[in-house]
Amino acid sequence: MHLAAHFPGVNNTTVWTDPRAGSQIDFASFEHLARTAERGRFDFFFLAEGLRLREHKGRIHDLDVLGRPESITVLNALAAVTDRLGLAATVNTTFNEPYELARRLATLDHLSAGRAAWNVVTTSDAFTGENFRRGGYLDHADRYTRAAEFVATARELWDSWTAGGVPRPVTHHGPHFRVRGAFTLPRSPQGHPVIIQAGDSAAGRDFAAATADIVFTGWGSGGRPPGKCSTRHSTLAAGQEFYADVKGRLAAHGRTADSLKIMPGVTFVLGDTAADAQERAATIRRQQVSPQNALLALEQVWGVDLSGYDPDGPLPDIDPDPESQLAQGRVRLADPKALADRWRALSEAKGLSIRETVIETTGRQSFVGTPAAVAEEMTAYVAARAADGFILVPHLTPGGLDDFVDRVVPLLQERGVLRTEYAGTTLRSHLGLPDPVRPVGKD
Amino acid sequence: MSQPSCSLRPLHLAFALDGPPRRGRRATEVFDPEHYVRLARLAERGTLDFVTLGDSFARPGPDALAVLARVAPRTGRVGLVPAVTTTHTEPFHVSTAVNTLDWVSRGRAGWTVEVSGTPAEARLFGRRDAAPADALWREAGEVADVAARLWDSWEDDAEIRDTATGRFVDRDKLHYVDFRGASFSVRGPSITPRPPQGRPVVAVDATARPARQVAAAHADVAFVRAEDPATAAAARADLRERARALGRDPDRLLVLASLPVELYSSGDAVGLADLLGDWHADGAGDGFHLRPADPARDLALLVDGTVPVLQHRCLLRRFYPGTTLREHLGLPRPANRYASARKVSS
Ligand SMILES: Cc1cc2nc3c(=O)[nH]c(=O)nc-3n(C[C@H](O)[C@H](O)[C@H](O)COP(=O)(O)O)c2cc1C
Numbered sequence: 001m002h003l004a005a006h007f008p009g010v011n012n013t014t015v016w017t018d019p020r021a022g023s024q025i026d027f028a029s030f031e032h033l034a035r036t037a038e039r040g041r042f043d044f045f046f047l048a049e050g051l052r053l054r055e056h057k058g059r060i061h062d063l064d065v066l067g068r069p070e071s072i073t074v075l076n077a078l079a080a081v082t083d084r085l086g087l088a089a090t091v092n093t094t095f096n097e098p099y100e101l102a103r104r105l106a107t108l109d110h111l112s113a114g115r116a117a118w119n120v121v122t123t124s125d126a127f128t129g130e131n132f133r134r135g136g137y138l139d140h141a142d143r144y145t146r147a148a149e150f151v152a153t154a155r156e157l158w159d160s161w162t163a164g165g166v167p168r169p170v171t172h173h174g175p176h177f178r179v180r181g182a183f184t185l186p187r188s189p190q191g192h193p194v195i196i197q198a199g200d201s202a203a204g205r206d207f208a209a210a211t212a213d214i215v216f217t218g219w220g221s222g223g224r225p226p227g228k229c230s231t232r233h234s235t236l237a238a239g240q241e242f243y244a245d246v247k248g249r250l251a252a253h254g255r256t257a258d259s260l261k262i263m264p265g266v267t268f269v270l271g272d273t274a275a276d277a278q279e280r281a282a283t284i285r286r287q288q289v290s291p292q293n294a295l296l297a298l299e300q301v302w303g304v305d306l307s308g309y310d311p312d313g314p315l316p317d318i319d320p321d322p323e324s325q326l327a328q329g330r331v332r333l334a335d336p337k338a339l340a341d342r343w344r345a346l347s348e349a350k351g352l353s354i355r356e357t358v359i360e361t362t363g364r365q366s367f368v369g370t371p372a373a374v375a376e377e378m379t380a381y382v383a384a385r386a387a388d389g390f391i392l393v394p395h396l397t398p399g400g401l402d403d404f405v406d407r408v409v410p411l412l413q414e415r416g417v418l419r420t421e422y423a424g425t426t427l428r429s430h431l432g433l434p435d436p437v438r439p440v441g442k443d
Numbered sequence: 444m445s446q447p448s449c450s451l452r453p454l455h456l457a458f459a460l461d462g463p464p465r466r467g468r469r470a471t472e473v474f475d476p477e478h479y480v481r482l483a484r485l486a487e488r489g490t491l492d493f494v495t496l497g498d499s500f501a502r503p504g505p506d507a508l509a510v511l512a513r514v515a516p517r518t519g520r521v522g523l524v525p526a527v528t529t530t531h532t533e534p535f536h537v538s539t540a541v542n543t544l545d546w547v548s549r550g551r552a553g554w555t556v557e558v559s560g561t562p563a564e565a566r567l568f569g570r571r572d573a574a575p576a577d578a579l580w581r582e583a584g585e586v587a588d589v590a591a592r593l594w595d596s597w598e599d600d601a602e603i604r605d606t607a608t609g610r611f612v613d614r615d616k617l618h619y620v621d622f623r624g625a626s627f628s629v630r631g632p633s634i635t636p637r638p639p640q641g642r643p644v645v646a647v648d649a650t651a652r653p654a655r656q657v658a659a660a661h662a663d664v665a666f667v668r669a670e671d672p673a674t675a676a677a678a679r680a681d682l683r684e685r686a687r688a689l690g691r692d693p694d695r696l697l698v699l700a701s702l703p704v705e706l707y708s709s710g711d712a713v714g715l716a717d718l719l720g721d722w723h724a725d726g727a728g729d730g731f732h733l734r735p736a737d738p739a740r741d742l743a744l745l746v747d748g749t750v751p752v753l754q755h756r757c758l759l760r761r762f763y764p765g766t767t768l769r770e771h772l773g774l775p776r777p778a779n780r781y782a783s784a785r786k787v788s789s
Contacts, residue, residue: 016611017606025636027546031516052634053617062610067602070536073543077547079476080513080517097531097568097570100500100531103505107509108509130628130629131629131630132535133534133626165470178566179566180566180567184500184502185505292610
């Protein structure tokens with residue numbers, strides 16, 4: 001089983017009102033979580049990306065944790081205080097250039113002795129683009145073609161030095177990029193940094209099958225926007241279906257099933273008894289969905305100002321505005337009216353208030369139970385080919401992984417599904433992936 | 444040995460970790476993080492203000508800011524000042540990367556503003572042709588400007604964690620910078636909260652004319668390459684005058700004479716102390732930026748030979764007075780422009 005740790009920074013599941021919640025920006029927080037993950041023999045540590053502060057009703061969204069550092073810089077610093085842990089940065093292909101990013105990622109791989117990973121995302125909305133020269137003009141349809149050419153160009157650069165350490169100039173002429181000249185770094189310890197893909201569309205899945213070493217899927221994660229992915233339905237069967245679909249796409253690219261690891265983002269809540277864990281889970285949900293956050297979640301579906309409503313009262317009977325520009329920097333809902341109807345039906349059937357409805361519909365911890373039960377369930381998901389492992393998304397910074405590593409990891413190790421020691425030093429070795437082969441003629 | 448009481452204003456000392464490019468064994472050192480950690484710790488033992496690391500998209504070597512981020516947790520006091528170029532990089536990324544270096548070093552970050560002027564660098568990006576130095580430096584000045592605005596775009600107390608109202612931040616203390624330069628625009632605010640130093644230290648090599656106005660307008664530290672103290676002193680006077688004309692306090696701009704050094708023995712190291720003392724007495728600047736022929740050898744001789752002599756002569760402090768680079772340099776933490784504007788208007 002492969003495990004990774006997601007840093008609980010900017011995220012609508014991160015609980016900052018808990019007395020144990022610490023800084024999401026001080027280096028000490030990153031160091032604590034990374035060291036904990038390494039103590040648990042995790043494969044890697046993961047940082048998400050967001051390049052503009054989200055807005056709601058034309059103003060900066062002020063209810064969730066916000067403020068994050070630049071990922072690659074933090075990971076380079078973490079390379080100094082960890083030895084084996086993989087270090088994964090989410091970096092989009094729209095607001096970067098291949099030469100520069102390939103160089104920064106290769107540097108991370110060198111400075112961490114082979115532990116770098118890149119989560120390739122494709123953000124292209126004009127809202128984020130306002131912070132960049134490119135200005136976000138990239139068409140939605142071009143996102144994955146740019147991403148594919150971006151990664152291919154990066155790989156040409158990573159492969160460009162001979163085994164003898166002689167730089168060979170690269171000439172790349174494509175629809176999106178023209179790169180000519182010599183790369184400044186020799187081939188990095190892993191050959192190429194590990195490539196992660198996160199994105200659920202068919203285009204995203206194909207891109208992953210062609211290109212990625214790991215898929216980070218939102219399945220089961222509590223961190224998705226309301227309505228996009230109802231985790232109530234993230235069953236074993238749904239996981240198996242996704243797993244089979246993505247793995248099934250590999251053969252067309254001449255790849256084997258174990259060359260791509262599928263790692264859903266999951267949350268967890270532990271308790272001394274099953275009842276205790278359920279009670280904690282409910283408390284966490286109430287912390288995640290404050291009265292103010294409940295109204296905000298509702299406004300994101302309805303697209304209109306609902307500040308006059310009582311979070312402890314019933315849902316509005318008006319219909320959503322399909323053209324709404326209320327929320328910025330979020331994934332747009334496909335059919336807000338249908339979602340609103342479902343929420344109203346649920347609220348009427350169960351007699352739920354606005355806040356209770358939001359708590360019920362917008363997320364649920366993936367694994368809730370005693371350490372033994374959680375270890376067993378996670379093992380079962382992997383055994384049933386619903387996942388190759390998990391990216392754990394704790395709800396507390398920076399101590400959110402402490403209990404898991406202290407109480408669940410030893411049980412997974414006893415079961416023989418999790419390593420007790422790292423076998424190798426590079427992230428590829430943790431993942432059981434071979435180093436990429438140098439193209440013929442480049443050795 | 445008792446320490447003589449020092450009344451002189453000490454000179455500032457910075458050291459370049461990158462020597463001229465070499466072949467063979469040293470070429471592999473360039474990619475070994477421990478090599479840089481050893482040097483930075485040595486500099487710290489000598490209570491140097493900061494170390495610099497150059498960068499270019501065309502010269503073999505790793506990303507300089509990344510290297511100093513890798514060094515940060517393994518050092519405690521010494522300032523870390525990588526070169527970051529502005530020509531092919533997004534200004535928003537430059538701002539957050541330098542900001543983040545300040546977070547991971549707990550207030551020891553700086554940034555040497557550089558441009559990429561060669562056609563070879565332009566071809567690596569294929570987006571724009573090589574441009575004349577004047578145009579590149581004008582743009583670099585705009586990047587330095589917007590970076591500082593982005594650092595200010597979060598007021599220091601913007602994060603409130605107010606459980607009563609459910610608000611994590613006070614959004615009135617977050618600011619859109621709405622910057623429009625000649626070749627780019629940035630909306631803001633930054634995604635990264637204001638760094639520990641308020642603004643990381645901005646350095647500019649002001650030897651060449653096109654960089655001088657940028658240094659006068661935006662730098663906390665300017666480097667001037669000079670062959671004699673009089674040239675350095677003249678450049679310093681020019682920089683201070685330009686800063687004054689721009690409405691800045693010239694004492695907030697430190698000018699360091701940037702000298703190549705090559706030390707073979709402790710005798711050379713003592714000789715260097717004499718030379719630095721003489722230049723300092725001649726008003727050559729606020730201190731020195733030393734560019735070694737062989738970083739490891741020259742830094743060891745500097746720290747073991749030159750530094751004690753300078754300390755004995757009251758020209759160098761014996762310990763770090765504070766923890767941030769600004770504190771080492773005697774530069775105040777900048778007030779936040781948006782917070783001050785708010786205070787005036789309310
Ligand atoms: C689990 C998961 C995590 C993601 N994390 C990020 C992120 O940190 N930053 C980002 O810009 N996009 C992130 N994305 C967005 C994707 O990269 C992609 O742009 C989005 O899912 C739309 O692509 P799609 O149509 O293929 O799903 C994430 C997506 C998923 C499923």
